[in-house]
């Protein structure tokens with residue numbers, strides 16, 4: 001049985017990249033984003049907004065044209081020209097069962113370039129094809145689908161209810177089965193690595209259970225991954241471990257932003273993104289003291 005490490009503010013404070021005098025937008029890190037669709041353009045807006053508010057050198061949004069228009073309307077600083085990136089965020093607001101050919105090409109480009117990948121929602125079926133280090137961000141139903149596709153060794157894939165009964169255990173099993181870092185979303189978010197390490201984050205209120213909340217988390221994690229190129233360039237094991245620390249930090253930041261946005265009342269997903277910069281600022285201050 002692996003030991004669970006509760007991820008706290010002092011842990012998260014170690015995983016915020018702070019720019020210095022020599023920094024420029026490229027040295028800080030560029031996040032490539034392929035998210036959103038005609039059906040779910042909002043997910044692309046939420047993810048890019050969250051990444052921008054978490055802090056990153058540049059965001060290249062390289063998804064479909066309808067979500068691209070919405071992203072640019074909200075965030076004119078996002079670049080839609082292709083180019084080099086330090087990490088990818090893919091899949092939020094996409095539907096794998098009705099994937100247009102254009103999106104298939106865009107996703108293939110992302111998963112084949114060897115840079116770290118955050119794989120969410122409608123790109124989870126591609127996890128086995130990725131060439132770079134991967135962190136996946138499923139909720140319970142999505143993890144059940146991922147495990148079923150990968151083929152559980154005893155032939156009995158879990159249902160979402162089975163996963164809800166033992167989320168930490170299933171996050172670990174899935175990580176081992178797939179060879180990727182797993183961030184399993186829920187009231188407590190579980191982060192597992194193939195080496196069997198297990199982090200848990202309980203940071204946000206149940207008001208976070210609202211549409212688009214997970215799309216915001218994807219953007220936070222994408223920004224954190226893109227800004228830690230050096231920490232993600234060790235051995236495969238070190239890289240998956242660093243991805244787990246970044247994933248736990250993203251869940252902590254997301255939870256704390258939800259706490260601030262809620263203040264005991266309801267929240268909309270964009271409200272969570274609106275609190276991210278303040279949460280990161282407080283973490284930087286905590287890390288410096």
Ligand SMILES: NC(=O)C1=CN([C@@H]2O[C@H](COP(=O)(O)OP(=O)(O)OC[C@H]3O[C@@H](n4cnc5c(N)ncnc54)[C@H](OP(=O)(O)O)[C@@H]3O)[C@@H](O)[C@H]2O)[C@@H](O)CC1
Pocket residue numbers: 039040041042043044091092093094095121122141142211212213214215
């Ligand atoms: N603003 C945006 O752009 C947003 C975009 N989003 C994007 O949407 C995509 C799909 O993500 P998801 O998590 O909703 O999909 P998924 O796990 O397949 O769940 C479907 C399951 O739910 C169930 N179900 C449905 N209605 C139900 C009901 N009333 N009451 C109870 N159950 C109900 C349904 O069950 P069924 O109806 O089949 O019985 C089925 O099992 C994804 O790409 C995500 O990023 C979201 O983040 C939201 C904001």
Ligand SMILES: Nc1ncnc2c1ncn2[C@@H]1O[C@H](COP(=O)(O)OP(=O)(O)O)[C@@H](O)[C@H]1O
Pocket residue numbers: 139185186187188189204205206207208209210211212213214215216217254
């Ligand atoms: N009961 C809860 N308490 C705290 N956080 C929750 C709760 N339920 C869900 N969350 C958080 O809200 C987010 C929901 O993500 P997700 O299920 O992907 O929603 P969506 O697809 O609508 O964006 C995750 O970050 C999850 O950890």
